[in-house]
Amino acid sequence: MATQQGRHFLQIPGPSPVPDRILRAMDMPVIDHRSAEFARLGHEVLEGSKAVFKTTQPVIIFPASGTGAWEAAIVNTLSPGDTVLMAETGHFATLWRNIATRWGVNVEFLPGDWRRGADPAAIEARLVEDRAHKITAVMVVHNETSTGSTSRIAEIRQAIDNAGHPALFMVDTISSLASVDYRHDEWQVDVTVSGSQKGLMLPPGISFNAVSEKALAASKTNTMPRSYWDWQEMLKPNAGGFFPYTPATNLLYGLKEAVAMLREEGLDNVFARHKRLAAATRKAVEAWGLEVLCQNPAEYSPVLTAVLMPPSHDADHYRKVTLEKFNISLGSGLGKVAGKVFRIGHLGECNELTLIGALSGVEMGLAAAGVPHRSGGVQAAMAALEGNVEANAPKVAVT
Ligand SMILES: *Cc1c(COP(=O)(O)O)cnc(C)c1O
Numbered sequence: 001m002a003t004q005q006g007r008h009f010l011q012i013p014g015p016s017p018v019p020d021r022i023l024r025a026m027d028m029p030v031i032d033h034r035s036a037e038f039a040r041l042g043h044e045v046l047e048g049s050k051a052v053f054k055t056t057q058p059v060i061i062f063p064a065s066g067t068g069a070w071e072a073a074i075v076n077t078l079s080p081g082d083t084v085l086m087a088e089t090g091h092f093a094t095l096w097r098n099i100a101t102r103w104g105v106n107v108e109f110l111p112g113d114w115r116r117g118a119d120p121a122a123i124e125a126r127l128v129e130d131r132a133h134k135i136t137a138v139m140v141v142h143n144e145t146s147t148g149s150t151s152r153i154a155e156i157r158q159a160i161d162n163a164g165h166p167a168l169f170m171v172d173t174i175s176s177l178a179s180v181d182y183r184h185d186e187w188q189v190d191v192t193v194s195g196s197q198k199g200l201m202l203p204p205g206i207s208f209n210a211v212s213e214k215a216l217a218a219s220k221t222n223t224m225p226r227s228y229w230d231w232q233e234m235l236k237p238n239a240g241g242f243f244p245y246t247p248a249t250n251l252l253y254g255l256k257e258a259v260a261m262l263r264e265e266g267l268d269n270v271f272a273r274h275k276r277l278a279a280a281t282r283k284a285v286e287a288w289g290l291e292v293l294c295q296n297p298a299e300y301s302p303v304l305t306a307v308l309m310p311p312s313h314d315a316d317h318y319r320k321v322t323l324e325k326f327n328i329s330l331g332s333g334l335g336k337v338a339g340k341v342f343r344i345g346h347l348g349e350c351n352e353l354t355l356i357g358a359l360s361g362v363e364m365g366l367a368a369a370g371v372p373h374r375s376g377g378v379q380a381a382m383a384a385l386e387g388n389v390e391a392n393a394p395k396v397a398v399t
Contacts, residue, residue, distance in 0.1 A: 004327040005327075006327065007327075008327050008328070008329070009326075009327060009328035009329065009354075009357060009358050009361060010329050010345075011328055011329060011330055011331075011344055011345045011346070011358045011361075012329050012330065012331040012343065012345045013145050013148075013175060013198065013303055013304035013331050013343055013345035013347060014145065014174075014175055014195075014197050014198035014345065014347070015197035015198070015203065015204050016197065016198055016199070016201060016345060016347050016348035016349060016350070017201070017348065017349045017350075018201055018202065018203055018254075018349070019201055019261065019348075019349045021257055021261060022201055022202060022254045022257045022258055022261070023254075025253050025254055025256065025257035026203075026250045026251065026253050026254040026257075028250060028253050030249050030250065031249060033242070033243065033246055033247055033249060034242065038241070038242070038249070039240060039241030039242060040241065041241070041249075041252055041253065041256065042238070042240075042241030042242055042243065042247070042252070043241035044256055045061065045252050045255045045256050045259070046058075046059060046061065046238055046241070048255075048256065048259040048260075049061070049208070049255065049259055050210075051259070051263070051267075052177060052178055052200075052259060052262060052267070053173075053177070053182070053184040053192055053194070053208075053210040054182065054183040054184055054185055054186065055184035055185045055192075055210050056185060057184070057185065057210065057211060057212055057213065058210070058211055058216075058235060058238070059208055059209075059210045059211075060072075060208065060209045060210075060211065060231055060234050060235070060238070061206055061207075061208055061243075061247070061252075061255075062206065062207050062208070062209070062229070062234075063205065063206055063245075063246070063247055063248040063251075064205075064206070064207050065195065065204055065205070065207060066172075066174040066193065066194070066195030066207045067095075067099075067207075068207055068229070069174075069193045069194065069195065069207035069208055069209055070095075070096050070099055070172065070193055071099055071103075071229060072193075072209050072226075072229035072231070073139075073170050073191040073193050073209055074099060074100050074103055074105065074224070075103065075224040075225070075226040075229050076191075076209070076211075076215070076218075076219045076222070076224070076226065076229065076230070076231045077136075077137065077168055077170070077190070077191060077215055077218040077219055077222055077224075078100070078103070078105050078136060078137060078218075078222055078224055079136075079222045079223040079224055080103065080104030080105070080223065080224065081104060081105075081106065082105050082106065082136045082137070083105075083106045083107075083108060083134050083135050083136065084100060084105055084106070084107055084108070084135060084136060084137040084138070084139055084167075085107075085108050085110065085123065085126055085127070085135050085137070085138045085139070085167070086100070086107055086108070086109050086110070086138075086139045086140070087109070087110045087112060087117075087118030087119070087122075087123065087140055087141075087151070088109050088110060088111050088112040088114075089112050089114070089116075089117055089118055089140075089141050089144040089147065089149060089151060090112075090114045090141070090144040090145075090146035090147040090149070090334075090335070090337075091114075091144075091145075091146035091147075091334040091335035091336070091337075092141050092144055092145055092146055092172065092174075092175075093109075093112075093140075093141045093144060093172075094335060096139065096141065096172060097109055100139070103224060108126070108135070110122050110123070110126065114144075114146070114147045114149075114293070114336060114337060115147065115149065115293055115294055115295040115296075116149050116294065116295055116296040116299055117144070117149045117150050117151035117152060117296065117299040118140045118141075118151040118152075118156060120152060120155040120156045120158065120159040121159070123138060123156055123159045123160070124159035124160075124162050124163050127159070127160060127163035127165040127167065128163045128165075130163075130165065133165065133166055133167075135165070135167050136167060136168060137167050137168040137169070137170055137190075138156070138160055138167050138168070138169050138170070139170045139171075139172075140153065140156055140169075140170075140171055140172070141171075141172040142171050142172060142173045142175075142176040142180065142182065143173070143175045143176035143179070143180055143301055143303050144301075145174070145175040145198075145303070145304060145343075146306070146333075146334040146335060146337065146343075147293050147294060147301075147306050147337070148292070148293055148294050148300070148301040148303075148304050148305050148306035148343065149293075149294040149296065149299045149300075149301060150176065150180060150299050150300070150301050150302075151299070152298070152299070153171055153182070153187050153189070154183075154186075154187050156169070157169060157187045157188055157189070168190040168191070168214065168215060168218060169187075169188065169189050169190050169191075170189070170190060170191040170192075170193065171189050171191070171192050171193070172193045172194075173192050173193065173194045174193060174194055174195040174198060174207070175195075175198040175199065175303050175304075175347070176198075176199065176303060177192075177194040177195075177198070177199050177200065177208075178198075178199035178200050178201075178258075178262055178267070178270060178348075179198070179199035179270070179271070179274045179302060179303045179347045179348070180199075180271060180274065180301075180302050180303065181267075181268075181271050184210045184212075188212070189210075189212065190211070190212040190214050190215040190218075191209055191210070191211055191212070191215050192208070192209070192210040193207070193208065193209060194207065194208040194210070195207045195208070196251060196254075196255070198303070198347060198348065199303070199347055199348055200255070200258050200348075201258055201261070201348040201349050202251060202254045202255060202258055203251065203254070205248050205251050206248050206251045206252070206255065209231070211231065216231065219231050219232065220232075228245075271302065273350075273351070274302035274303065274346070274347060275302045276385065277302075277346040277350060277351075277352070277355050278300060278301065278302045278303070278304075278305060278346055279384055280352075280355060280359075280381040280382075280384040280385045281305045281344055281346055281355065281359065281381065282300065282305060283377075283380040283381050283383070283384040284359045284362070284363070284377035284378060284380055284381040285305060285307050285377065286380065287374060287376045287377040287379070287380035287381075288363065288366065288373040288374055288375075288376075288377040289372075289373055289374045290307050290308065290309075290310070290373060291307070291308040292305060292306065292307060292308070293306035293307065293308055293337070293341050294306065302346075302347075303345070303346070303347045304331065304343050304344060304345045304346065304347065305343065305344045305346070306331075306333075306337070306341045306342070306343045307341060307342055307343070307344065308340060308341055309339075309340055309341065309342070309371065310371060310372050310373075313369075313371050313372075314339050315332065315333050315339050315340060315341055315342040316332060316333075316338075316339055317369060318342060318365060318366070318369045318371055319332060319342055319365075321365055321368050321369040322361060322362065322364075322365030322368070322369065325364070325365065325368050326361040326364055326365060326368075327361075328358060328361035328362075328365070330342045330343060330344060330345075330362065330365075331343030331344070331345060344358065344359070344362060346358070352385050355381065355385075356378060356381060356382060356385075359377060359378050359381050360378050362377070363375065363377050363378050
């Protein structure tokens with residue numbers, strides 16, 4: 001097998017590349033998690049991560065992938081037989097629905113075509129219809145990582161309020177937190193689910209539930225069984241900076257560093273950088289003559305761009321050729337769009353030159369795999385990053 005030189009380009013929409021600063025911060029001896037030294041770290045990350053969620057309420061950290069935090073949100077608030085409203089935005093919304101279903105929850109799944117976010121008007125209409133308030137929760141994925149579409153969380157909050165409906169509001173921000181503007185308290189979200197390995201730039205292994213007073217109240221009366229995920233069991237030792245079982249200590253060192261990095265850059269600058277890189281990526285896709293999967297410009301993802309393959313070209317073959325020739329990993333199509341799309345991640349530790357390098361790999365890969373396209377995508381992305389609109393206009397031959 002041929003060896004590959006240089007840095008691997010991990011351009012999937014999570015796990016995202018871990019910055020050297022975070023790798024170094026984690027390169028520490030494991031300490032006693034019942035010690036005073038640990039309690040300082042515990043306090044610091046439990047308090048420090050609140051700013052990233054824009055909350056003053058508790059943030060619970062589980063040693064688990066995002067899927068664990070999905071399950072925690074369900075088992076701490078719902079009861080078997082409850083009805084919840086979800087929106088079919090893509091593969092991740094479908095997986096979250098499947099977990100709820102396995103726990104005996106009756107999920108009403110608003111159908112979607114995987115090319116846009118959840119529809120606030122459809123949610124409002126369904127809640128207005130539910131005069132008996134049978135629906136106990138509205139559950140939405142903020143950034144649908146399988147399609148590159150975001151849902152408008154502030155508008156969905158407004159839709160719930162317009163309907164005067166008391167349902168809990170639960171949002172999956174696993175791939176949007178620290179990449180896309182998100183406000184747990186202001187948008188009165190009851191449970192925000194998140195993970196470490198996307199916008200937070202950490203390795204996989206920890207995940208989060210940010211919880212509201214209303215969610216905590218629900219957790220005191222719901223009847224779903226749980227043990228490992230129980231919020232109350234977590235919150236008691238968390239008050240002293242501790243965890244009920246062995247935490248992922250070294251990932252917490254990394255989290256402390258990630259929060260510091262986000263604070264230094266400023267969350268608004270982080271969000272603006274993601275939007276700028278995403279816009280440049282879409283310029284490249286347009287120049288290649290390919291199509292972005294998301295069809296609503298108001299819902300384009302700042303985190304990743306999913307690109308449709310021309311008919312009869314297999315996205316997985318293209319990704320394989322691109323990986324072998326240029327040492328770049330691109331995201332695969334998931335679920336219904338398997339083989340039909342590839343995804344370019346531009347999140348976390350990503351800047352202009354990382355993006356241009358990645359897009360070069362994508363463009364050379366298109367040529368290498370014989371995928372019909374026009375060249376000039378990288379040029380268009382560069383022009384977008386330079387803020388040079390003129391250069392984005394269709395080229396006229398120079399004579
Ligand atoms: C990655 C992701 C998940 C799953 O998280 P794991 O850490 O793989 O369990 C869930 N939802 C969204 C939106 C994601 O991007």
